[in-house]
Amino acid sequence: xxxxxxxxxxxxxxxxxxxxxxxxxxxxxxxxxxxxxxxxxxxxxxxxxxxxxxxxxxxxxxxxxxxxxxxxxxxxxxxxxxxxxxxxxxxxxxxxxxxxxxxxxxxxxxxxxxxxxxxxxxxxxxxxxxxxxxxxxxxxxxxxxxxxxxxxxxxxxxxxxxxxxxxxxxxxxxxxxxxxxxxxxxxxxxxxxxxxxxxxxxxxxxxxxxxxxxxxxxxxxxxxxxxxxxxxxxxxxxxxxxxxxxxxxxxxxxxxxxxxxxxxxxxxxxxxxxxxxxxxxxxxxxxxxxxxxxxxxxxxxxxxxxxxxxxxxxxxxxxxxxxxxxxxxxxxxxxxxxxxxxxxxxxxxxxxxxxxxxxxxxxxxxxxxxxxxxxxxxxxxxxxxxxxxxxxxxxxxxxxxxxxxxxxxxxxxxxxxxxxxxxxxxxxxxxxxxxxxxxxxxxxxxxxxxxxxxxxxxxxxxxxxxxxxxxxxxxxxxxxxxxxxxxxxxxxxxxxxxxxxxxxxxxxxxxxx
Amino acid sequence: xxxxxxxxxxxxxxxxxxxxxxxxxxxxxxxxxxxxxxxxxxxxxxxxxxxxxxxxxxxxxxxxxxxxxxxxxxxxxxxxxxxxxxxxxxxxxxxxxxxxxxxxxxxxxxxxxxxxxxxxxxxxxxxxxxxxxxxxxxxxxxxxxxxxxxxxxxxxxxxxxxxxxxxxxxxxxxxxxxxxxxxxxxxxxxxxxxxxxxxxxxxxxxxxxxxxxxxxxxxxxxxxxxxxxxxxxxxxxxxxxxxxxxxxxxxxxxxxxxxxxxxxxxxxxxxxxxxxxxxxxxxxxxxxxxxxxxxxxxxxxxxxxxxxxxxxxxxxxxxxxxxxxxxxxxxxxxxxxxxxxxxxxx
Numbered sequence: 001x002x003x004x005x006x007x008x009x010x011x012x013x014x015x016x017x018x019x020x021x022x023x024x025x026x027x028x029x030x031x032x033x034x035x036x037x038x039x040x041x042x043x044x045x046x047x048x049x050x051x052x053x054x055x056x057x058x059x060x061x062x063x064x065x066x067x068x069x070x071x072x073x074x075x076x077x078x079x080x081x082x083x084x085x086x087x088x089x090x091x092x093x094x095x096x097x098x099x100x101x102x103x104x105x106x107x108x109x110x111x112x113x114x115x116x117x118x119x120x121x122x123x124x125x126x127x128x129x130x131x132x133x134x135x136x137x138x139x140x141x142x143x144x145x146x147x148x149x150x151x152x153x154x155x156x157x158x159x160x161x162x163x164x165x166x167x168x169x170x171x172x173x174x175x176x177x178x179x180x181x182x183x184x185x186x187x188x189x190x191x192x193x194x195x196x197x198x199x200x201x202x203x204x205x206x207x208x209x210x211x212x213x214x215x216x217x218x219x220x221x222x223x224x225x226x227x228x229x230x231x232x233x234x235x236x237x238x239x240x241x242x243x244x245x246x247x248x249x250x251x252x253x254x255x256x257x258x259x260x261x262x263x264x265x266x267x268x269x270x271x272x273x274x275x276x277x278x279x280x281x282x283x284x285x286x287x288x289x290x291x292x293x294x295x296x297x298x299x300x301x302x303x304x305x306x307x308x309x310x311x312x313x314x315x316x317x318x319x320x321x322x323x324x325x326x327x328x329x330x331x332x333x334x335x336x337x338x339x340x341x342x343x344x345x346x347x348x349x350x351x352x353x354x355x356x357x358x359x360x361x362x363x364x365x366x367x368x369x370x371x372x373x374x375x376x377x378x379x380x381x382x383x384x385x386x387x388x389x390x391x392x393x394x395x396x397x398x399x400x401x402x403x404x405x406x407x408x409x410x411x412x413x414x415x416x417x418x419x420x421x422x423x424x425x426x427x428x429x430x431x432x433x434x435x436x437x438x439x440x441x442x443x444x445x446x447x448x449x450x451x452x453x454x455x456x457x458x459x460x461x462x463x464x465x466x467x468x469x470x471x472x473x474x475x476x477x478x479x480x481x482x483x484x485x486x487x488x489x490x491x492x493x494x495x496x497x498x499x500x501x502x503x504x505x506x507x508x509x510x511x512x513x
Numbered sequence: 514x515x516x517x518x519x520x521x522x523x524x525x526x527x528x529x530x531x532x533x534x535x536x537x538x539x540x541x542x543x544x545x546x547x548x549x550x551x552x553x554x555x556x557x558x559x560x561x562x563x564x565x566x567x568x569x570x571x572x573x574x575x576x577x578x579x580x581x582x583x584x585x586x587x588x589x590x591x592x593x594x595x596x597x598x599x600x601x602x603x604x605x606x607x608x609x610x611x612x613x614x615x616x617x618x619x620x621x622x623x624x625x626x627x628x629x630x631x632x633x634x635x636x637x638x639x640x641x642x643x644x645x646x647x648x649x650x651x652x653x654x655x656x657x658x659x660x661x662x663x664x665x666x667x668x669x670x671x672x673x674x675x676x677x678x679x680x681x682x683x684x685x686x687x688x689x690x691x692x693x694x695x696x697x698x699x700x701x702x703x704x705x706x707x708x709x710x711x712x713x714x715x716x717x718x719x720x721x722x723x724x725x726x727x728x729x730x731x732x733x734x735x736x737x738x739x740x741x742x743x744x745x746x747x748x749x750x751x752x753x754x755x756x757x758x759x760x761x762x763x764x765x766x767x768x769x770x771x772x773x774x775x776x777x778x779x780x781x782x783x784x785x786x787x788x789x790x791x792x793x794x795x796x797x798x799x800x801x802x803x804x805x806x807x808x809x810x811x812x813x814x815x816x817x818x819x820x821x822x823x824x825x826x827x828x829x830x831x832x833x834x835x836x837x838x839x840x841x842x843x844x845x846x847x848x849x850x851x852x853x854x855x856x857x858x859x
Contacts, residue, residue: 309729329730330732346723346725349723349726352722352789353719361716364716368712377715
């Protein structure tokens with residue numbers, strides 16, 4: 001802990017804090033000190049206790065033992081209002097603004113400047129908002145309604161709100177999860193500005209490269225216990241992963257080379273008006289082909305059309321030489337296609353349904369055929385199959401009859417994978433397969449994809465995670481504004497070549513970092 | 514609503530005793546039914562005799578029959594408010610065609626076909642245009658009732674031969690169960706099997722709980738919905754025939770407001786109005802409970818208005834109680850959820 005000599009006490013700190021919920025120890029002896037003028041990372045896998053730390057800082061939880069300190073003095077937050085009064089502000093992954101109010105009204109909600117006659121002084125409010133944006137170095141119109149703002153802009157509004165309340169500590173809980181590379185770059189610029197103006201920032205992200213890009217120190221948690229606080233400069237990404245996981249993680253991207261077989265998926269001149277145009281490519285058995293590009297480039301939309309969730313207007317899709325009818329997921333499945341969708345909670349799983357029933361949902365006919373009991377489903381067969389898949393994917397669960405909603409993000413993703421692999425597809429499309437899941441599970445998913453390719457599956461992987469794309473893909477297809485702009489073989493794929501194609505520029509862009 | 518009816522969760526892990534899991538809403542309703550039934554038998558000597566039971570059951574025929582497709586619809590997140598109007602339209606058609614001298618053997622298939630078309634129209638409006646079923650069927654409820662008046666006006670046709678009326682009130686030999694309710698029993702069993710033991714049933718629960726995820730899993734969401742609405746129309750038309758013959762009177766305003774009693778029975782049985790949860794056993798108990806209450810109130814000469822107040826209260830309580838239980842349980846279970854999360858993370 002070679003922190004530079006600091007004279008002032010930390011602006012906000014937890015000292016030896018423990019917190020239990022019922023019999024679960026969420027935090028055990030955790031100490032974390034946020035100093036003015038630093039960006040401090042909080043690292044840990046899902047379930048390590050990061051959210052509990054955030055909620056303790058935010059005044060939602062009170063520690064069972066240990067102290068919360070503001071400027072070195074012990075305090076008790078009786079609720080979020082107390083934390084706010086002490087200058088703590090939390091920026092969430094998806095801000096909640098009032099969509100019908102203007103940006104400025106959102107910032108000053110409940111504290112609007114008044115005229116002499118007690119009416120809201122719009123002019124003063126707009127001017128003040130404009131000054132805040134200037135201070136943050138972003139161009140946003142204070143009079144614009146919040147509806148229609150990108151998530152990135154909404155976060156900036158939240159930050160402006162925090163600053164206007166004189167927040168001295170900013171807690172950013174996975175702010176980058178839904179941002180594009182460019183938006184991340186802007187968020188980082190804003191964060192640096194705040195840091196230089198004397199704010200303390202706590203930064204949480206699953207993307208290690210972001211921690212290395214913006215943070216000075218990092219505190220790591222594992223299973224609710226404190227692992228340590230270190231200077232980021234003294235660590236390598238591998239060190240950090242090891243601290244989070246507590247063991248050496250097998251290489252994150254273990255794609256082995258497989259000799260590609262015959263063409264399994266052939267997409268020809270696929271077009272959906274106004275969404276994507278003239279998209280053609282092939283995926284062979286044994287291959288992992290990545291579809292890269294910025295958010296909004298049309299990648300997920302292509303996947304949805306191929307699988308038949310959306311219509312297409314022109315072009316064709318062939319699976320193993322058979323042409324698919326448009327807009328029929330049922331036909332796509334019958335032809336051997338499987339899609340692990342982007343939005344796990346809405347599209348991938350029925351959150352209230354049990355693990356086993358979610359897994360069975362793609363194979364209702366199969367469960368029927370196996371039983372030999374006419375149209376009836378055998379619960380035993382359903383459970384046995386679910387148990388087999390749970391074992392193969394090392395799913396962590398209490399009971400197969402539990403609702404999938406209680407599982408962690410990574411384990412939910414495993415259920416989605418299981419439900420699709422159980423259909424024995426020949427082409428697997430995975431859309432952001434590791435978004436929002438912890439490092440350990442991420443490595444497992446990568447190993448699984450690699451194994452599947454070795455078993456002759458053709459895999460199309462959509463990912464915004466560049467290291468994942470470069471590590472896993474045999475070929476990288478890049479989309480920009482609805483068109484396929486590049487096809488890059490593994491040997492030539494680098495962050496620069498992919499980003500250049502993704503942004504439609506030739507020069508190199510290193511925005512994400 | 515954490516642990517309201519648990520039909521879509523089925524068999525829980527074996528060997529664990531958790532009091533919360535034993536208290537299922539459908540079981541509560543079934544217990545309530547038994548209490549009210551024996552309470553009623555003690556209260557009124559007329560209640561328990563076979564004639565009254567047969568009458569009470571017969572009086573439930575239409576509600577019970579329509580409740581079956583309604584259960585499937587509500588489980589998959591839909592509702593059909595037009596059923597009572599289809600019943601009325603069917604009744605009016607029976608009267609008009611009988612008046613015109615047509616044989617009842619010809620009338621019935623014709624009327625059923627009309628009911629099927631009514632249901633298909635609902636289904637197509639919901640699936641093709643993507644309109645919410647609540648809005649669609651509020652509209653067609655008025656439309657079909659209007660058509661019923663067009664067919665028969667405000668007159669009543671009541672010259673049906675006794676043998677047809679007998680068919681709807683005669684008991685199955687050796688039981689106090691009238692034929693329509695015997696048919697209901699068979700259909701209820703079939704519906705229960707479909708809902709709880711087949712792929713179609715699984716699909717319906719999935720659609721009700723998370724339609725998009727069901728669609729992404731290759732389930733033919735629109736087709737299933739269309740079939741259910743058609744079925745609902747068909748059964749409502751059949752109920753119209755039963756109603757007409759049972760009362761020996763065909764009128765355009767027959768069954769006015771019946772849809773609310775049906776929905777009350779379904780919700781009372783523990784089916785979640787938001788879809789995705791419910792059991793047919795619960796609905797069965799809900800239907801019978803409503804029948805028993807109605808009969809008891811009638812035997813005790815309670816005014817119609819009071820009967821409707823009691824039904825209404827029962828409904829409000831049935832919707833409220835599980836939520837109150839859920840809130841209490843959630844507060845207690847917060848620790849347990851954390852426990853599960855911690856377990857999953859290790």
